[in-house]
Amino acid sequence: xxxxxxxxxxxxxxxxxxxxxxxxxxxxxxxxxxxxxxxxxxxxxxxxxxxxxxxxxxxxxxxxxxxxxxxxxxxxxxxxxxxxxxxxxxxxxxxxxxxxxxxxxxxxxxxxxxxxxx
Amino acid sequence: xxxxxxxxxxxxxxxxxxxxxxxxxxxxxxxxxxxxxxxxxxxxxxxxxxxxxxxxxxxxxxxxxxxxxxxxxxxxxxxxxxxxxxxxxxxxxxxxxxxxxxxxxxxxxxxxxxxxxxxxxxxxxxxxxxxxxxxxxxxxxxxxxxxxxxxxxxxxxxxxxxxxxxxxxxxxxxxxxxxxxxxxxxxxxxxxxxxxxxxx
Ligand SMILES: Nc1nc2c(ncn2[C@@H]2O[C@H](COP(=O)(O)OP(=O)(O)OP(=O)(O)O)[C@@H](O)[C@H]2O)c(=O)[nH]1
Ligand SMILES: [Mg+2]
Numbered sequence: 001x002x003x004x005x006x007x008x009x010x011x012x013x014x015x016x017x018x019x020x021x022x023x024x025x026x027x028x029x030x031x032x033x034x035x036x037x038x039x040x041x042x043x044x045x046x047x048x049x050x051x052x053x054x055x056x057x058x059x060x061x062x063x064x065x066x067x068x069x070x071x072x073x074x075x076x077x078x079x080x081x082x083x084x085x086x087x088x089x090x091x092x093x094x095x096x097x098x099x100x101x102x103x104x105x106x107x108x109x110x111x112x113x114x115x116x117x118x
Numbered sequence: 119x120x121x122x123x124x125x126x127x128x129x130x131x132x133x134x135x136x137x138x139x140x141x142x143x144x145x146x147x148x149x150x151x152x153x154x155x156x157x158x159x160x161x162x163x164x165x166x167x168x169x170x171x172x173x174x175x176x177x178x179x180x181x182x183x184x185x186x187x188x189x190x191x192x193x194x195x196x197x198x199x200x201x202x203x204x205x206x207x208x209x210x211x212x213x214x215x216x217x218x219x220x221x222x223x224x225x226x227x228x229x230x231x232x233x234x235x236x237x238x239x240x241x242x243x244x245x246x247x248x249x250x251x252x253x254x255x256x257x258x259x260x261x262x263x264x265x266x267x268x269x270x271x272x273x274x275x276x277x278x279x280x281x282x283x284x285x286x287x288x289x290x291x292x293x294x295x296x297x298x299x300x301x302x303x304x305x306x307x308x309x310x311x312x313x314x315x316x317x318x
Binding site: 029030031032033034061062063064066067069070071074075076077080095096103104106107108109110111112113114115116117118 | 128129130131132134135136137138139157163164165166167168192194196197199200202203204205206208219220221222223225226228296297300301303304307308310311314315318
């Protein structure tokens with residue numbers, strides 16, 4: 001168990017939380033990907049890591065992976081790897097797979113929304 | 119956390135179906151965090167990524183102390199623009215190799231809003247160079263963040279001074295003002311939309 005002080009040691013911590021892998025197992029997850037815990041919420045196996053538990057606990061409602069990383073004080077790259085595993089195991093679900101690249105419909109919707117902020 | 123609900127502002131509204139993102143880039147201290155904060159519905163959040171000399175290059179580490187040389191920070195904000203669409207604004211140091219530290223950050227982005235400080239135009243050259251040569255056609259627009267002592271140029275002078283590709287939109291903004299920041303983002307999205315329409 002790392003002591004709280006060790007949380008600042010990002011390179012080591014991110015190595016530990018990802019089990020040494022540097023890239024997600026699938027490429028559909030990005031910092032802006034929206035996820036929620038799958039309802040009714042299958043419980044994690046005993047062997048689940050602390051980060052997996054924290055991440056799943058954070059995702060009781062809709063949130064982007066970048067936000068979960070910031071709230072958990074973890075590097076985004078580490079969260080993407082752990083989230084991929086939780087998606088593969090069915091614990092996390094992705095709201096909508098990323099549109100590639102942002103299509104005309106989304107750009108128009110975005111424009112209309114932004115115009116209301118002016 | 120157990121009592122947190124989707125209506126307390128931490129979480130994204132449950133009606134949201136899609137996310138989009140825009141990168142806010144620019145040289146050190148040009149107002150990236152300020153712009154993000156002026157538009158965001160949440161206090162800007164911050165994440166750090168480990169940085170290796172291999173991913174950054176020795177030159178960029180010159181002048182940084184050891185602590186800064188081991189992590190690079192990204193801050194970001196969120197704005198729910200329609201009940202079904204949320205926009206994320208990611209602020210990163212301008213150079214492309216820094217965005218590459220964040221897996222998937224540039225992929226799928228609507229485009230980049232490049233903040234420029236006219237008091238230090240030359241600081242923006244490298245950012246713009248990187249965008250033009252390595253961004254694989256990602257649309258970008260330039261927002262001039264005016265400070266009280268900023269020299270004023272008209273848009274044409276800036277296009278020339280910054281050697282921008284023809285058609286690159288240039289807008290002025292005060293990054294502290296929400297409506298100004300939103301106008302900068304609108305300019306970028308209009309530009310991206312025009313590019314998509316030509317392509318399709
Ligand atoms: N007068 C004026 N000041 C501004 C404006 N935008 C930002 N500032 C100030 O400029 C300083 C730098 O702004 P930041 O938003 O932190 O800049 P940044 O690009 O995020 O900086 P780094 O992340 O350090 O590269 C802050 O003190 C802001 O209050 C503006 O439009 N007008
Ligand atoms: Mg900043």
